[in-house]
Amino acid sequence: MQLLKDRIRKDGKIKAGNVLKVDSFLNHQMDIKLFEEVGKEFKRRFADMEVNKILTIEASGIGIACVVAQSFHVPVVFAKKTQTKNIAGDVYTSKVESFTHGRVYDIIVAKEFLGKGDKVLLIDDFLANGKALEGLAALVEESGAELVGAGIVIEKGFQVGGELIRSQGIRLESLAIVESMDEESGEIVFRGDKA
Amino acid sequence: MQLLKDRIRKDGKIKAGNVLKVDSFLNHQMDIKLFEEVGKEFKRRFADMEVNKILTIEASGIGIACVVAQSFHVPVVFAKKTQTKNIAGDVYTSKVESFTHGRVYDIIVAKEFLGKGDKVLLIDDFLANGKALEGLAALVEESGAELVGAGIVIEKGFQVGGELIRSQGIRLESLAIVESMDEESGEIVFRGDKA
Numbered sequence: 549m550q551l552l553k554d555r556i557r558k559d560g561k562i563k564a565g566n567v568l569k570v571d572s573f574l575n576h577q578m579d580i581k582l583f584e585e586v587g588k589e590f591k592r593r594f595a596d597m598e599v600n601k602i603l604t605i606e607a608s609g610i611g612i613a614c615v616v617a618q619s620f621h622v623p624v625v626f627a628k629k630t631q632t633k634n635i636a637g638d639v640y641t642s643k644v645e646s647f648t649h650g651r652v653y654d655i656i657v658a659k660e661f662l663g664k665g666d667k668v669l670l671i672d673d674f675l676a677n678g679k680a681l682e683g684l685a686a687l688v689e690e691s692g693a694e695l696v697g698a699g700i701v702i703e704k705g706f707q708v709g710g711e712l713i714r715s716q717g718i719r720l721e722s723l724a725i726v727e728s729m730d731e732e733s734g735e736i737v738f739r740g741d742k743a
Numbered sequence: 744m745q746l747l748k749d750r751i752r753k754d755g756k757i758k759a760g761n762v763l764k765v766d767s768f769l770n771h772q773m774d775i776k777l778f779e780e781v782g783k784e785f786k787r788r789f790a791d792m793e794v795n796k797i798l799t800i801e802a803s804g805i806g807i808a809c810v811v812a813q814s815f816h817v818p819v820v821f822a823k824k825t826q827t828k829n830i831a832g833d834v835y836t837s838k839v840e841s842f843t844h845g846r847v848y849d850i851i852v853a854k855e856f857l858g859k860g861d862k863v864l865l866i867d868d869f870l871a872n873g874k875a876l877e878g879l880a881a882l883v884e885e886s887g888a889e890l891v892g893a894g895i896v897i898e899k900g901f902q903v904g905g906e907l908i909r910s911q912g913i914r915l916e917s918l919a920i921v922e923s924m925d926e927e928s929g930e931i932v933f934r935g936d937k938a
Contacts, residue, residue, distance in 0.1 A: 577856040578819045580812045607801035611809040611819065617775045624773045624806065661772040 549589050549723040553738050555582060556702065556724055562731045566706070574701060575608035575673050583615035586723060590671070590699040591619035593721045597696045599669045601625060603662070603688065605655060605680055612701060613671040620669070625662060627655040627684060640690045644683040647676075655683050659691070666693035675700040675722060678709025685718060697721065705739050744784050744918040748933050750777060751897065751919055757926045761901070769896060770803035770868050778810035781918060785866070785894040786814035788916045792891045794864045796820060798857070798883065800850060800875055807896060808866040815864070820857060822850040822879060835885045839878040842871075850878050854886070861888035870895040870917060873904025880913060892916065900934050 561569040573579040599620050604613035605627045613624045629644075630653065639656040646653060662668070670684050681698055688695045697719035703710050705725040713720050725739035756764040768774040794815050799808035800822045808819045824839075825848065834851040841848060857863070865879050876893055883890045892914035898905050900920040908915050920934035 571853065572856070573818075576820065576823070576853055578809060578812075578821070580809055580818060581816075583809065584813070607805060607821070607823070610802060610805040611821070614773060614775055614778065614806040614809050615813075617773075618779070618810075621776075623768075623775060625771065626773070626802070626806070628771070628802070658766065658771055661767070 549586070551582070551585055552701070552724045555579075556726075557736055560736065562729045562734060562736070564731060566704070566729070568702070568704070568726060568729060568736075570702065574612075578611045580611075580615060583612055584618075586612065586701060587616040587619035589723055590616050590669075590721065594620075594669060594697060594699070597669075597719075598667050599696050601662070601666045601668050601693075602671050603627065603657070603668050603684055604671045605629070605684060608674075609672040612673050616671050616699065625657060627657050627687060629653050629655055640687045642683040642686040642690070645677075645679045647679075655680075655687065657687050657691070662687065662691040662693055664692040666691070667696050668693050669696045670698040671700075672698070673701045675703040675709045675713070675720075676707045678707075678712040681709065681713055682716075685713075685716070699723075702726065744781070746777070746780055747896070747919045750774075751921075752931055755931065757924045757929060757931070759926060761899070761924070763897070763899070763921060763924060763931075765897065769807075773806045775806075775810060778807055779813075781807065781896060782811040782814035784918055785811050785864075785916065789815075789864060789892060789894070792864075792914075793862050794891050796857070796861045796863050796888075797866050798822065798852070798863050798879055799866045800824070800879060803869075804867040807868050811866050811894065820852060822852050822882060824848050825851055835882045837878040837881040837885070840872075840874050842874075850875075850882065852882050852886070857882065857886040857888055859887040861886070862891050863888050864891050865893040866895075867893075868896045870898040870904045870908070870915075871902045873902075873907040876904065876908055877911075880908075880911070894918075897921065 602624045700722040703722035703725045727737045729736045797819045895917040898917035898920045900922045922932045924931045
């Protein structure tokens with residue numbers, strides 16, 4: 549998606565440790581007009597698929613998921629992160645390992661909001677190691693719902709997440725895949741760019 | 744807002760301890776069509792005011808804020824909750840006391856996304872004790888931005904938050920104000936309803 553790649557090149561900031569900061573338009577301040585275009589693009593890419601629910605994860609996935617949902621005319625459910633020890637039996641739960649925060653947390657979705665008959669599209673802002681997306685896919689499987697695919701705004705193509713998810717046969721559409729980035733020069737190479 | 748009150752009466756669940764569960768359409772599963780109507784209503788109520796940014800708080804405020812932002816054609820910034828001890832100097836920070844979780848946490852917004860010249864509308868899903876909204880208002884004040892007002896989807900009129908915020912001279916628009924609710928009968932009385 550050219551509009552998105554241009555925006556990443558213009559406003560993304562490359563930090564030490566392969567960190568790509570896009571918090572001026574994606575995950576702290578949110579450019580809703582851009583989100584609308586992202587929603588249209590996901591709808592175009594999943595045009596052949598029936599979707600009746602979008603599932604995302606708090607916090608930064610929620611905004612993009614809600615605007616994308618307008619293109620699909622479906623409700624959104626977000627998985628909650630929790631460290632609560634005793635989780636009631638009326639939720640689906642899965643474990644996610646966070647590299648950023650160096651810990652494992654549970655994600656939960658109430659059983660009443662996910663189940664047989666649901667055709668679920670996963671939406672998230674970032675894909676890096678793939679653990680969050682894997683956790684969401686596990687919730688969908690546990691619920692008996694059908695996993696239609698996953699839509700990601702920015703995939704870090706040099707990390708394992710994309711390969712991990714695609715190797716499980718999950719249809720993954722990432723709108724911008726960063727192949728490499730250079731902290732010194734500020735250069736970003738996207739997958740599919742001409743050399 | 745009649746559509747919202749009807750929905751709360753239809754799908755809201757009253758639990759012990761004056762808990763109103765609306766997680767089937769507002770803050771776990773999210774009815775995006777309803778959010779669009781909520782956005783139009785906030786725009787109508789704040790039609791006389793200039794707004795160039797919406798500020799909300801993670802997690803459940805983000806979805807509603809992003810859809811409301813479409814009616815105002817402005818970006819959204821969400822305050823992050825953090826328990827990190829060492830917060831860098833490039834953020835505004837405020838303390839919020841959570842009654843639900845029985846602890847105090849910090850909320851932060853990066854300085855680059857809030858400041859002089861911003862005309863800020865606060866948006867959140869719930870207003871009960873008012874601590875979250877007060878924390879957001881403090882961030883706005885610290886930043887030098889102008890606080891235009893606050894838009895709340897559901898206010899618990901029998902808790903102190905509404906009075907607290909209004910007594911500070913903040914323009915507060917709540918789309919449904921619950922005066923009382925009865926766990927036994929399931930009856931909900933809204934402010935402004937005829938007796």
